[in-house]
Amino acid sequence: MTLRKPPIPRLLLNNVSCMRNAQQILRHVNVSVHDGGALVLKGTNGSGKTTFLRMLAGFTRPSAGEILWNGHNITESGVFHQYKLHLNWLSLKDAIKEKFTVLDNVQWFEILEGKQGKSMAAIELMGLGRLAKEKARMLSMGQRKRLQLARLLAIDRPIWLLDEPSVALDDEGVKLLEYIIKEHRKKGGIVIVATHLPIEMEDPMVVRLPPRFPRRMTLVDMLDRSGLD
Template sequence: MPPLCPPPPWLLLNNVSCMHNAQTVLRDINLSIHDGTTLVLTGANGSGKTTLLRMLAGFSRPSMGEILWNSHDVTSPGQYKLQLNWMSLKDTVKKKLTMLENVKWFELLEGKDGSRRKRLQLARLLAIDRLIWLLDEPSIVLDAEGTRLLEYIIAEHRKEGGIVFVSTHLPIEIEDSMPHQLPQRFP
């Protein structure tokens, strides 16, 4: 009997590099991501964690290399983006809303501490059923209980074959995760 070959990866990053303002942000990232995988990206501020997540989301293209989902470029229109659930826990103005709508949105959140806002965003993750979660600093301002909740929902998502990318500065306990340390950009 011939040896069993592993299944092809859902996501493949081949020599992914990114330049921004003539500076190398990411260089030669090579990863194979299968179902049930969690990749934990760590690195200093400015090391490219959010940049890599944005490229995985198809929001921007690598300067070199390719990111493939089932052999298709992630920036191409198609089914890939329907599989994504992006969660950036940074409070930013929502570009698709008018200024008045942004003000109303932040008024709604006003008075809620950071931990409650994060829990609302975690609830959104669960409400929108997607295969791939891109989580940018998900444990910022979560208390210990909130962090345990985050770790639990990531574990449950993985059990169902979900793929999770986490960028973080803070320790997070995710069993059998793939750590990926991005090098510091600046000397």
């Protein structure tokens, strides 16, 4: 009887450490993520959540260890060229063109992917259907975030890297976010989220990042502590 080998994780962080500004952000992290999995990065502002995402995106190299995609190191140029085609990045910088319509802002990225036909459905799902022909400069902050999420759906790549995706969303928007994450995972997609706000997900792995070292104390700080004016 031949025993089946367990499937190789889609993403594997093998003893990964990361430095930023000469400070240790991550130390000896070991995480494996399979298709349909979710990883949540938690921590205070400045703890390194975005740095962690940038490392997973290949923008920042680990200071030690390796990140493997399908068993291959993503820092190898040939591997990274293929790996990046599977990534969908959502950051706090929304890359929305103010003079374009809502629909144009989604279709532009869809065309760059060589795809078409998903933009309007994604916009409607995110509750922006009536604003499809409006200029993006008319949108509120919450609507801009919904536009980002619509673009995520239209581009339709398997690995989502989401940096604070619920910021600026109202309760209904957060529910939509949770829904599209759930549906993406049902299809075998992977979701990696950096957040300091609660987002409901089924059985995610959680990595908690410790606060960074405090800044050096200034003369003003010392005077404040001593109670002197």
